[in-house]
Amino acid sequence: MTSTMPGQASPDGAGGTPAIRLRGAALSFGDRTLWEGLDLDIMPGEFFAVLGPNGSGKTSFLKVLLGLQPLDTGTATIAGRPITRGSRNLGYIPQQKSFPPETPLRARDLVGLGVDGHRWGLRMRNRHYDETVHRLLRDVGAESYADAPVGLLSGGEQQRLRAAQALATDPAVLLCDEPLLSLDLNHQQAVSALIDRQRREKNSAVVFVTHEINPVIDYVDRVLYLADGRFRVGSPAEVMTSEVLSELYDSPVEVLHSNGRIVVVGLPDATTHHHESA
Numbered sequence: 001m002t003s004t005m006p007g008q009a010s011p012d013g014a015g016g017t018p019a020i021r022l023r024g025a026a027l028s029f030g031d032r033t034l035w036e037g038l039d040l041d042i043m044p045g046e047f048f049a050v051l052g053p054n055g056s057g058k059t060s061f062l063k064v065l066l067g068l069q070p071l072d073t074g075t076a077t078i079a080g081r082p083i084t085r086g087s088r089n090l091g092y093i094p095q096q097k098s099f100p101p102e103t104p105l106r107a108r109d110l111v112g113l114g115v116d117g118h119r120w121g122l123r124m125r126n127r128h129y130d131e132t133v134h135r136l137l138r139d140v141g142a143e144s145y146a147d148a149p150v151g152l153l154s155g156g157e158q159q160r161l162r163a164a165q166a167l168a169t170d171p172a173v174l175l176c177d178e179p180l181l182s183l184d185l186n187h188q189q190a191v192s193a194l195i196d197r198q199r200r201e202k203n204s205a206v207v208f209v210t211h212e213i214n215p216v217i218d219y220v221d222r223v224l225y226l227a228d229g230r231f232r233v234g235s236p237a238e239v240m241t242s243e244v245l246s247e248l249y250d251s252p253v254e255v256l257h258s259n260g261r262i263v264v265v266g267l268p269d270a271t272t273h274h275h276e277s278a
């Protein structure tokens with residue numbers, strides 16, 4: 001069973017080409033359906049959060065947009081065109097994995113790959129390259145470790161470099177998979193503000209996968225909430241309610257509001273992680 005808020009296809013019914021469009025999208029693994037009948041337009045400049053418990057399909061949703069995971073049925077386009085892998089239109093902050101200690105890259109080289117990594121052969125590193133890398137390192141507060149080998153940096157320091165790298169091309173669509181994991185509160189705020197600035201100043205559409213909406217609650221325009229093969233799309237005020245989440249989880253869930261934060265009480269444990277036995 002799936003459900004959406006009325007009129008969810010586009011946030012304000014505005015015209016123009018959506019940054020991302022899904023029509024009749026469905027994805028299953030074995031007899032487990034992650035979602036079906038998903039119709040969605042994400043507009044340029046929109047901050048779109050994807051929420052849901054472990055295993056509900058958040059990363060799989062990003063993989064579809066990255067061209068790494070075909071849909072079972074339906075279509076997906078980016079800027080009106082079919083999705084291709086490795087597009088310069090896409091920036092991607094992957095779910096965190098540490099670089100091995102011996103990785104032969106300095107922090108500034110990693111960010112630099114976002115600037116010119118698409119070019120083969122001899123790289124002409126000019127002033128534009130140097131200035132862009134410097135600006136990106138500064139934006140994520142990484143100047144002090146710019147020359148350190150990436151494999152020796154902490155998880156949070158590495159994550160800030162990934163954010164800088166993903167922003168290097170001013171992508172039309174910025175896909176973020178739990179980008180705030182292992183960041184302290186200051187850097188959570190710095191990185192989420194940076195992502196917000198990207199969509200405001202450059203009109204990038206942001207798709208932001210997260211377990212926790214509160215760090216970005218002030219930025220989020222709409223939410224896709226996935227749970228147990230069901231979904232809801234709408235503004236945080238429409239989706240983050242006791243009624244909607246209880247229906248999605250098929251179990252009583254209470255949503256409390258406190259000082260602008262959302263507290264969800266009574267989430268069932270691992271509701272969606274019933275792997276089919278092989």
Ligand SMILES: Nc1ncnc2c1ncn2[C@@H]1O[C@H](COP(=O)(O)OP(=O)(O)OP(=O)(O)O)[C@@H](O)[C@H]1O
Binds near residue numbers: 052055
């Ligand atoms: N290629 C695949 N083949 C089979 N099953 C898969 C594949 N990719 C994902 N799955 C399954 O689909 C479900 C959704 O996985 P996904 O990684 O999208 O969840 P998620 O919501 O991102 O979870 P988490 O919050 O734990 O990161 C999981 O049960 C996973 O095991």
